[in-house]
Amino acid sequence: MTLDTISSARAFGGEQRVYRHASAATGTDMEFAAFLPAEALRGEACPTLFYLSGLTCTWENATTKAGYQRLAAEYGLILIAPDTSPRGEGVANDAAYDLGQGAGFYVDATEAPWAPHFAMESYVARELFDLVSAELPVWEGAVGVTGHSMGGHGALTLAMKHPDRFRSVSAFAPIVNPLDCPWGEKAFTAYLGADRATWAAHDACHLVEQAGWSGDILIDQGTADGFLDEQLKPWNFERACRKAGVDLTLRMQGGYDHSYYFISTFLADHVAWHAARLTG
Numbered sequence: 001m002t003l004d005t006i007s008s009a010r011a012f013g014g015e016q017r018v019y020r021h022a023s024a025a026t027g028t029d030m031e032f033a034a035f036l037p038a039e040a041l042r043g044e045a046c047p048t049l050f051y052l053s054g055l056t057c058t059w060e061n062a063t064t065k066a067g068y069q070r071l072a073a074e075y076g077l078i079l080i081a082p083d084t085s086p087r088g089e090g091v092a093n094d095a096a097y098d099l100g101q102g103a104g105f106y107v108d109a110t111e112a113p114w115a116p117h118f119a120m121e122s123y124v125a126r127e128l129f130d131l132v133s134a135e136l137p138v139w140e141g142a143v144g145v146t147g148h149s150m151g152g153h154g155a156l157t158l159a160m161k162h163p164d165r166f167r168s169v170s171a172f173a174p175i176v177n178p179l180d181c182p183w184g185e186k187a188f189t190a191y192l193g194a195d196r197a198t199w200a201a202h203d204a205c206h207l208v209e210q211a212g213w214s215g216d217i218l219i220d221q222g223t224a225d226g227f228l229d230e231q232l233k234p235w236n237f238e239r240a241c242r243k244a245g246v247d248l249t250l251r252m253q254g255g256y257d258h259s260y261y262f263i264s265t266f267l268a269d270h271v272a273w274h275a276a277r278l279t280g
């Protein structure tokens with residue numbers, strides 16, 4: 001598979017790159033950002049962190065606003081920031097910001113008109129994972145995943161569904177219970193169909209009770225997040241983790257909202273937390 005470099009810029013002794021490639025999973029070209037620390041540029045195997053973004057985002061939001069380059073350089077970590085959906089003229093879309101392009105929800109759609117291209121679980125957890133493992137100096141067995149909002153849902157569910165691939169997981173303001181929030185109900189109805197029984201396999205609250213997680217989990221959530229009560233409900237996941245005996249650290253951060261100001265404030269803790277688990 002060919003990786004085309006769209007851009008490359010020196011940052012913190014490493015390089016911030018953006019790649020494009022033809023994706024078999026989505027049937028489209030996909031773009032993603034990759035920060036390579038100095039160690040990776042020297043060809044040394046590096047622990048790697050996937051950062052999955054939220055609604056309306058591409059690889060660009062986190063790459064330009066989270067400040068991850070300095071942190072990834074400090075810990076010698078490769079950071080991979082995928083897009084949030086397939087895109088393009090031949091790809092289904094919706095006028096709303098929370099469905100279609102920019103809102104892939106990290107599931108493989110089974111329903112029309114989404115099924116032909118919306119395969120973001122296969123894309124991230126298999127195709128992109130295998131691609132970066134083959135093309136970049138990713139330290140085998142030392143890959144973690146984090147994400148924000150819809151991307152937090154992606155991080156939690158992909159980690160629990162693919163524990164052979166992801167060794168550490170954390171999230172910022174994640175959607176934890178798509179079966180019980182308007183964003184999740186709308187997207188899952190469209191992508192997976194009306195039968196809610198099929199949804200549970202993509203719901204972190206259900207997954208943690210069914211599949212569990214052998215490590216610990218870190219979640220940061222702002223108390224001034226406008227989506228907290230209606231969409232995010234981290235207490236549902238706290239309850240499910242307690243029931244499942246999974247070690248969750250849920251930090252309610254006073255006065256923080258849903259923005260990248262919140263993410264950039266606490267990202268250092270997450271990068272350090274992943275680095276410790278991936279190299280320990």
Ligand SMILES: N[C@@H](CCC(=O)N[C@@H](CS)C(=O)NCC(=O)O)C(=O)O
Nearest residue numbers: 054055056057061097149150259260
């Ligand atoms: N503010 C958006 C809601 C979507 C939103 O807040 N998206 C979050 C992720 S769920 C985000 O990171 N947006 C892009 C950014 O802040 O750069 C809207 O109403 O259109």
